[in-house]
Amino acid sequence: ILNVEQSPQSLHVQEGDSTNFTCSFPSSNFYALHWYRWETAKSPEALFVMTLNGDEKKKGRISATLNTKEGYSYLYIKGSQPEDSATYLCALGRDKLIFGTGTRLQVFP
Amino acid sequence: ETGVTQSPTHLIKTRGQQVTLRCSSQSGHNTVSWYQQALGQGPQFIFQYYREEENGRGNFPPRFSGLQFPNYSSELNVNALELDDSALYLCASSQISGNYEQYFGPGTRLTVT
Numbered sequence: 001i002l003n004v005e006q007s008p009q010s011l012h013v014q015e016g017d018s019t020n021f022t023c024s025f026p027s028s029n030f031y032a033l034h035w036y037r038w039e040t041a042k043s044p045e046a047l048f049v050m051t052l053n054g055d056e057k058k059k060g061r062i063s064a065t066l067n068t069k070e071g072y073s074y075l076y077i078k079g080s081q082p083e084d085s086a087t088y089l090c091a092l093g094r095d096k097l098i099f100g101t102g103t104r105l106q107v108f109p
Numbered sequence: 110e111t112g113v114t115q116s117p118t119h120l121i122k123t124r125g126q127q128v129t130l131r132c133s134s135q136s137g138h139n140t141v142s143w144y145q146q147a148l149g150q151g152p153q154f155i156f157q158y159y160r161e162e163e164n165g166r167g168n169f170p171p172r173f174s175g176l177q178f179p180n181y182s183s184e185l186n187v188n189a190l191e192l193d194d195s196a197l198y199l200c201a202s203s204q205i206s207g208n209y210e211q212y213f214g215p216g217t218r219l220t221v222t
Contacts, residue, residue, distance in 0.1 A: 004151070032209045043113065044199070044213040051209070089151060094209055095142065096165050099151030 002026055004092050006100035013080050013107055020076045021103040023090030027071035031094040035064055035075055038102070039086045047075075047088075080107040113202050113214035121220045122190050130185045130217045134202030140164070141183040142211065143175060144199040152199055158183055159205055187219075195221045 005024045013019050023033065032051045036044040048057040053068040061078045077084055087104045091097035114133045122128050134141050140159045144152035154167040158177035172188040181202070187194055197218050201211040 034209070034211070036213075041215070043215045046210055046212065049209050091151075095140065095203055095205070095211065096154050096157055096167070097142075097144075097152075097211065098154065099144075101149070101151045 002092060002098050004090060004098050004100040006088075006090055006103050008103060009101070010104040011106070013105070015081060015107055015109050017080050017107075018076065018078045019080055019105065020074050021088055021105075023073045023075070023100055025071050025073075025090075025092045027068055030068045030092075032092075033066055033068075033073050034091040034093075034097060035073070036089040036091065037062075037086050038089055044089065077105075080105070082107045082109050113200060113212050115198075115200055115214035115217050117217060118215070119218035119220070121222060124190055124192060124221055126190050127186065127188045128190060128219060130187075130198050130200075130219070132183045132185070132200035132202075132214055134181045134183065134200075135212050138202035138204050138212070139181055140203045140205045141177055141181065142201045142203070143183070143185045144201065145169075146197040146199060146216070147193075148196070155185070155198075164205075190221045192221050195219060 035047040055066040143155040
């Protein structure tokens with residue numbers, strides 16, 4: 001059974017701080033790694049789909065890297081803002097996704 | 110382009126009852142996947158539908174069943190509800206030959222008492 005792990009479980013930062021989270025996964029049979037941003041009472045929002053070892057993707061202040069050989073991905077947020085407060089989920093797979101439990105980020109003004 | 114919608118938003122059922130949840134996929138998408146998120150866990154894959162047939166299933170019993178319609182919308186049916194079925198149910202639509210991106214609805218919160 002594949003297991004996707006995320007750390008930390010939760011994170012509290014001040015506005016303006018930069019932060020990062022980790023997603024760890026088995027490196028065998030890798031297809032794709034997904035990052036989602038999920039605000040309470042809203043739909044999970046796709047941030048990145050990463051497929052190649054060494055992939056780096058960026059969307060505004062948020063970026064992600066992927067290492068398929070060692071089985072991890074990092075998500076970085078530069079200069080956190082209160083609107084970044086959400087749960088960040090990573091998921092492994094092509095389309096039948098295996099999710100981690102998420103990192104809950106709270107950014108205080 | 111319209112997003113993924115789900116109905117109802119939330120509902121309460123009694124143990125032993127049956128429930129049907131609905132999902133309208135994003136325009137242009139031909140695949141719908143259903144996930145269950147229990148409290149404190151990440152979403153777990155239930156099954157996927159493509160061309161109106163089940164196209165893969167997670168570790169869920171047969172009392173979880175589904176349908177996909179010609180317009181690609183989908184239903185999730187759960188029979189003989191158990192207390193542990195209380196969860197948020199998410200559907201996601203995608204294009205099976207696309208770039209792996211899945212677009213999620215806001216979910217249906219099911220409470221079984």
